[in-house]
Amino acid sequence: MNALYDVTAIGNAIVDVIAPADEAFLEREGLPKGSMVLIDAERARDLYGRMASGLEASGGSAANTVAGVGSFGGRAAYIGKVADDQLGAIYTHDIRAGGAHFDTLPLSGGPATARCLINVTPDGQRTMCTYLGACVELTPADVSADLVEGAQVVFLEGYLFDPEEARRAFAKAAGLARGAGRKIALTLSDSFVVERHRHALLGFIETQVDILLANESEITALFETSSFDEAVAAIRGRVDIAAVTRGSAGSIVLSGPATHAIAAEPIHRVVDSTGAGDQYAAGFLLGLAQNRSLDVCGRLGSLAAAEVISHYGPRPEVSLRDLAATRGLNLS
């Protein structure tokens, strides 16, 4: 069957609330810089009350990737749970406005649309506190077979291991994708997610994942080592393809015995690193869906990541398709 979508992604549907903060603020709040921690509604209210004035933007890791795929001109679909409230309506608008198919039923009478409180320090690093809200109600029933079976690549975020029902949705999606002969891609999402769910993630990777995306701290956390080389050696062979990002040091892509080193795209200044990994995934996965070489896939990822960290907000502000064309990377 021809694929209707380049990428179908499943993730936690979250509105980002992005505000500047200094290091002292993170310390006072007991927030490990660069991490994502889960918070409840009360803590969210409390923390928000002390945060600076912010910007709101539709976020959620896999949804950011879907937006990036759309910006590259790719065809994408998204599965994720918002509530039928104001933020849920904005979220729905944004993902559809980016060209993606999105029809997961919004939640009524339950928790509000999820929010991620993102404090951005002057060095551009983001520290995230997530109130999962309606995301905890994403269930296997929300995983539409058409969307999963119709995608070249099915992309799952490690964050989905946190809400219990979402893990079952995750398993269903993987099963459907495997059954339809589709590729399954996974991002580890966050080193704290890896700490919380290492065993389950490793089992899933070894049995189901074709393409793994991770950054340096996630991949080392997965194999409980401080050595990047050890972690890379450990993942090689467990998946068909692994792409590991290293911030300004670029990324490496592993495939069988081969290793491709990809340079980072130079940028003037990191304003807000939110979405870097998600946009790398967008470029990389769209490249794969379009059968480009792994070097090109990596370059598309680097390009998209560089765009998104040069401004506030987790999604591209310019057409990634046009941006790629300026680098001689023309997408179909």
Next chain:
Amino acid sequence: MNALYDVTAIGNAIVDVIAPADEAFLEREGLPKGSMVLIDAERARDLYGRMASGLEASGGSAANTVAGVGSFGGRAAYIGKVADDQLGAIYTHDIRAGGAHFDTLPLSGGPATARCLINVTPDGQRTMCTYLGACVELTPADVSADLVEGAQVVFLEGYLFDPEEARRAFAKAAGLARGAGRKIALTLSDSFVVERHRHALLGFIETQVDILLANESEITALFETSSFDEAVAAIRGRVDIAAVTRGSAGSIVLSGPATHAIAAEPIHRVVDSTGAGDQYAAGFLLGLAQNRSLDVCGRLGSLAAAEVISHYGPRPEVSLRDLAATRGLNLS
């Protein structure tokens, strides 16, 4: 009485929804570029449905000015009407997080928090469609005497001439300010507002306004002339001080027979001109409240305007106080 606030502002409390658009989009939607038009709830839903994915940010002209005053380290208060919904809560958070006093009672059981749909073209110009929502319920009862009488400068936006009850609130604020010997500042807001309310605005300016802020198209619209010099000659003497902005050509400040020409602050690229006038007003009015020379007031205005047009969103992303210090302009 010593003033508790440098600036108390009254305005339409509006959440901005900011998205990129091309010129063809504006044409198809019949939107005059650079204008602000009022739309109803149905048209708002409709137009939003066709807009690109966006960012949400607390806006509202006078509230943006209040945020700017706070960013300069000034003391500010705000009066404006949100609803008790998600966007209203975000709005309330943002204005308080900026250090301003804000305690206008939110509206229950009425229209939603106001939204301004802002389409930003590649040249950085913004075209605004405002759904006034809860703003139409701002009434004289919301105008707290303490906040108005306790301010060095009471700042009113011309946009308040649109909702009927807000006009009466406006009149009450002016009366209280006059009675307490406070300065009254007015921004004309928009040339279309001037067209709609020319007669009432002129009457108000001649009888109540000490300080007028306007841009070139607003001041020429006020006096129904295409000549900037004619408009300037017409406003001179009708108010104590008039500051007229001219985009990249800077601004001129009139006071009695004197004219001060203020250069624009050079910037790399206009990303989104939303909030330029509001931030100019912030610098200018805070300078006045702190008894700085008109030249310094104008430079503070230029500096704040340059910061805000260099990124998406209507409020400063960096400390204007620190920015001013880098230019040798130290505020108390």
